[in-house]
Amino acid sequence: MKNYTKEDIRRICKDEDVHYIRMQFTDIMGIVKNVEIPITRLEDALDNNVMFDGSSIEGFVRIYEADMFLHPDLNTFLVLNWEDNSYGKVARFICDIYRPGKNGQHIPFEGDPRYVLKRSIKKMNEMGFTAFNVGLEPEFFLFKLDSNGKPTLDFNDNGGYFDLSPIDCAEDCRRDIVAELQRIGFVVEAAHHEVSMSQHEINFKFNSALEACDHVQTFKIVVKNVAKRHGLHATFMPKPIYGINGSGMHANCSLVKDDGKNAFYDPNTPNGLSELCNKWISGILDHARGFCLVTNPIVNSYKRIVPGFEAPCYISWSDSNRSTMIRIPAARGLKTRTEVRSVDVAANPYLAMAAILAAGLDGVKGNCKNYEPVYDNLFKMTDEERANVGVYSLPANLNEAIGEFLKDDVIKEAMGEHVCEKLVQAKKIEWDNYRRQVTKWEIDQYLMRY
Secondary structure, X not given: OOOOOHHHHHHHHHHOOEEEEEEEEEOOOOOEEEEEEEHHHHHHHHOOXXXXXXXXXXXXXXXXXXXXXXXXXXXXXXXXXXXXXXXXXXXXXXXXXXXXXXXHOEEEOOOOHHHHHHHHHXXXXXXXXXXXXXXXXXXXXXXXXXXXXXXXXXXXXOXXXXXXXXXXXXXXXXXXXXXXXXXXXXXXXXXXXXXXXXXXXXXXXXXXXXXXXXXXXXHHHHHHHHXXXXXXXXXXXXXXXXXXXXXXXXXXXXXXXXXXXXXXXXXXXXXXXXXXXXXXHHHHHHOHHHHHXXXXXXXXXHHHXXXXXXXXXXXXXXXXXXXXXXXXXXXXXXXXXXXXXXXXXXXXXXXXXXXXXXXXXXXXXXXXXXXXXXXXXXXXXXXXXXXXXXXXXXOOOHHHHHHHHHHOHHHHHHHOHHHHHHHHHHHHHHHHHHHOXXXXXXXXXXXXXX
């Protein structure tokens, strides 16, 4: 993490000839928003005096309490070199959102996803852990644009897992994305073609939870901008094409104790996992149905977590079985981690990590039942066979996920009253709009038959 001072930022803006500043934040639905100011207002930004109308942002505040303040996190300052600089360079801050308080004070806005995650991290610290480390693996598709520059569902290549050029036609685009990420400080560990045609994955080094979530939001912007330069459309929609694998965002998690050691590692156990790690796993599995609304937040999310396409749909764990929801990668020591594989790329990363952290910590407290690892292929078992070994399914659709969320007090507490209310309200509207649609599938199936 950079440790910028105000003077550092003034100097960089002058040296880089920055003309505009983007005050960036994320709404409850996970969409990146921004207020752009000219460089002449840099001091206003540094003094937390840039305001915006919060009533215009979905899920924020009511019209009669609209004024909100953007507090920039100085350590997120970044010159956006991938932008069109013909009108002068653009830089950005990732901001926390505050609302007016008494006597001119600013109060953290309880609906700010970044604040929700910070609140969960504070509770973790109070339990004696110094860090929640997260490595996120966002997958995405690259589709062709039509003659009018509109996105299509036409594949850019016919490649598969780890394929090379010329089968993988997006190597150049992917390399440009990696180069751009490296220019802005990402430590990229791997980039490759994924299982489905035109599907890709770029992995970068794990970080503390807040930084990891900031990185994902920046990553998505870079991917979309570089893809556009190559005449392609990048989408983080979980399941854009029927019949092939969708895009996930596997979340690799670990806790660090106050002695600096990985709390999940114990060299004295057969599998190298500590008792605390087993409790953490139990917490995540116990609350998996409750946090699904957060980690899989849109109608389309539930088209991905179905049997047969590698995405986990059964609440289970294993140290090697990829049909389970949680997998334990082979690395041990400081790299011991739990890989939560159900999360998808539509998730608001701040809320998703806050939910997973709250669930895992509830297990660490001893509030959740124990789950034994599963080594059988869950996709080949019947419902009865899975029930016999205590394995049940994630919600089958968004409506079911809403109901499970409303029953889970731990996840609701982690989200806070404001986010709970606005999220459920928005998702009920989304589900209602969806269920009223008449789809092409229905027309194809029924129009001639009935």
